Amino acid sequence: MNKKFVKFVTDFGPLLVFLLIYYNSDKNLKIAIPPFIVATIIALIIVWVLEKKIPMVPLIGGILITLFGGLTIYFDNPVFIYIKPTIINILFGLALLFGKYFTNEPVLKKILGNALPLSDEGWLKLNSRWMYFFFSLAILNELVWRTQSEEFWVNFKVWGMLPITFIFTAFQVGLINKYKLNE
Secondary structure (H helix, E strand, O other): OOHHHHHHHHHHHHHHHHHHHHHOOOOOHHHHHHHHHHHHHHHHHHHHHHHOOOOHHHHHHHHHHHHHHHHHHHHOOOHHHHHHHHHHHHHHHHHHHHHHHHHOOOHHHHHHOOOOOEOHHHHHHHHHHHHHHHHHHHHHHHHHHHHOOHHHHHHHHHHHHHHHHHHHHHHOHHHHHHHEOOO
16 A cells, blocks of 8 residues: 555544534534544554554644543533644644753754754754744634634634645745755
8 A cells, every 4th residue: 555645544534534524513523523533543553553653743643632632522612622733832832942952953953854954053943933833823723713613713723724834834945945055
C-alpha cells in the first residue's frame, strides 16, 4: 500500500469521520465526538503498526482529542472541545519558546535542521515567528468560539485554521530563502 496515501488517511481520516457524522446528525457534537475519538485511536494504531513509532505531534493531538472529547461527552459541555485547539497551540508555542533552553538551539532547527539548512539567525527568526503564530492561533480560537455559534466554530476550525496555517507557512519562504545556507 502506498505510504503517502496511508499517511494522508491517518492524518485526515478521523477529521473526515467527524465532519461526516457532525453534518449528518443535525450538527450534534455529542454524536460526532465518539466516532472521532475512535477514528483517531485507530489512525494512531495504524501508524504504530506500520512505522513502529508514533510521531510526537499526532500522538499529542490524539491524546488531547481523546481527553477533551471525553470531557465534552462526560460533562455534556462543548467548552472542552472548543479549547482543545487553544491548548495545542499554546503547547506548541511554549515548546518553541522554552525548547531552546533544553536543546541549546531553536526547536525548529532540531526538528527540521536536516531538511532545511539555515543560518543560526534564520533558525532563531523562523522559530520566533512560529512561536508567535501558535500563540496568535490560540487567541484567535478563543475569540471565535466565545463569540460565534458552534457551527461557525467547527467550520472555522476545519476550513479556517488550516488555510491560515498554509498561508503563514507560504509567507516564511522569503525568510527561508534569505537565510538558507549554500550547500
